[in-house]
Structure formats: structure tokens, C-alpha cells
Amino acid sequence: MAGRGRGLYESLITEALEAQLGALGEDLEIRRSALHEAEAADRVALHLSRVLERAIAALDRRQRAAVGTALARRLVDVIVETTQANALAAERPVDPASVLRSVLGKRPDGRAEAIPEPLIPLLDTTLLTNAPGEPRVGSQVLAEIGSADRIDVVMAFIRRSGIAPCSTLRRTCASGRALRVLTTTYTGSTEARALDALATSAPRCGCPTTRRRLACTPRRGSSTAARGTRPPTSARPTSPTRPR
16 A cells, blocks of 8 residues: 555544555554544644645646635635534635735835845745755845744854844844844853843843843844744744734
């Protein structure tokens, strides 16, 4: 049976999978359990999302938006009718389908502000390694800051030379958004004066005032240099969160 050999699984058993399990050889033993009530919402929703994605992706490209939206509206209607969760009726996608891209403030002259869009879509999860042909980590981090609601930074160490060019970060803090920083005393490289400068330039950063405590958790009300759905890594040292 292709793709379902010996191993551990957490797959919701469908009719197709049941048929595959029935075709397994006698040298394999199947173990299953009832779907636990605490996991039902997550597992059923995950399975249904995959079915819906496959169905829409199989359509002609010109039909995907219209047919996918109509299908989503019908599914929401069935869910409301079955569960009596009437408040969910408002979750039907509008027809024709459209996507919210931004909510912009207005400048004193009445024009809308400009928020740079990152090269990587907001809902995508990406690992940046500075490989040839890929977006550079530094430039992508800067592109993420403007649209973030809060910034979380995880760094092995912080030095004055590293925070000196961070004018974008300072402007974000000045706008009232939060910055949170987690660093260490790794190899003794973190400079107390760098933390002092960071706390001074970003008052909402929340760095400890004592010079002895080099590991700090500063806060600021905006994004980070990665996405809310992307875990911070050494390759992508920050992670911004935005409203959905």
C-alpha cells in the first residue's frame, strides 16, 4: 500500500484509507483509536481543509475563485444548519471573492500612508539562509517591521555595532508598538551599554536597568523580523505578529 507502510500515524481514517488498510499484508498489525473529543475540532478541520484545497486546486484556474467561494459559502451554511452556531453565518466569504490587503492611516494632507509589503507573503512560512537568489535576511527583516504589530527578537548576543543602524526599529517603538528582546550572556559578547542604548532609544522595550543583568526581554507594540506563523530561528532572528 503506497505511503502507508510500517510506522506511526495520526491520520483521520477516511473511506479511502480504510480500503487501503484492508489491503495490508498479514505481516502488519493495525492499531486505531476513537477520535478523542478534545482533538475532534482540530483533526476534522485539518482533514476538511485539505480536501477543500485539493478540490479547488483541481479546478480550471479561471474557475477557482468563483467556485471555491461558492463552495465555502455552502459549507458554512451546512455547518450553521448542523450545529446551530448561527453566529458563524457571518463567516461566509463575500461574493465575488476579495482579500483584505491593508488598513492604512491617513497623513495630515489626507493621503494614505505607505506600508512597505514584504517580499514573502504574510501567510507563508519561510526559512531564510542568505542563499544566492533568495531575499537577504537583513533586508527582509526591515521590510517586515513596518507592517508588524509587535516585534519579538531572539539573539545570541547584542552589541552596540549591531543596534546602531536600527533607525527603523526606533521609529517603530516611537509609534507605540511593542518590542520584546531575548538575549543571553553567551561567550560574554552581549554589551550592557548596548542594552542601555536600546532601552533609551526604545522606551517601550522594557530592558532591565541594571547593568549586571545582560539577558533582557524588552517589549514593543508591533512586529518582529519574521512572521507570526514562523518560529524564530538563527536564520530568521525575529518574528512579527499581525492581526488576522
